[in-house]
Amino acid sequence: MPHGFFFQRVMAYGPVEIGTDHNREGRNCYTAACTTDGCGWSGDFNTYSGACMAAKGHHCQIR
Numbered sequence: 001m002p003h004g005f006f007f008q009r010v011m012a013y014g015p016v017e018i019g020t021d022h023n024r025e026g027r028n029c030y031t032a033a034c035t036t037d038g039c040g041w042s043g044d045f046n047t048y049s050g051a052c053m054a055a056k057g058h059h060c061q062i063r
């Protein structure tokens, strides 16, 4: 594992990107983050399916 850049993009649903990350305990977790300017929505999930569900369910407040 390379150090210094933990977020690795693995999937994207529209503007929402899902990547793998590590939490403080060094365990894999999944981060979903919206890339739309001004949205700033993001979340951490223990499972990939959880991140996918959140990404699919996310609707930007900003248009």
Ligand SMILES: [Zn+2]
Residues within 6 Å of the ligand: 015, 034, 035, 036, 039, 040, 041, 058, 059, 060, 061
């Ligand atoms: Zn958004």
